[in-house]
Amino acid sequence: MLNLTWTAIERLRKLIEEHPEDPVVRITLRDLDDQRLSLAITLEPSAQEEDEVQHIEGLTIALERKSVHRTNGMTVDYQEAKGFSFVHPQANELGLIMPSNN
Secondary structure, eight states, X not given: OOEEOHHHHHHHHHHHHHOXXXXXXXXXXXXXXXXXXXXXXXXXXXOOTTEEEEEETTEEEEEXXXXXXXXTTOEEEEETTTEEEEEOHHHHHTTOOEEBOO
């Protein structure tokens, strides 16, 4: 399961409040190469049929089913100065943070 920090939850709620026509938070994961991932957050009007939907603190989070296992245990954080970041347990053990592409 994907985790969100309170600061990420609050920021996403604020974004949805500003864009009520897009209440679904989509997290997209793409391979850049064998060792790097690209993760992005977008707001959309609805989840798609091929999505796994998670409800976290009143937010609707949509992930492609094929990517769900790769985000298991991942934490989405938000810091005003840095924006959103994705911290994976394995990357965290190595002291790495995966920046988002937003």
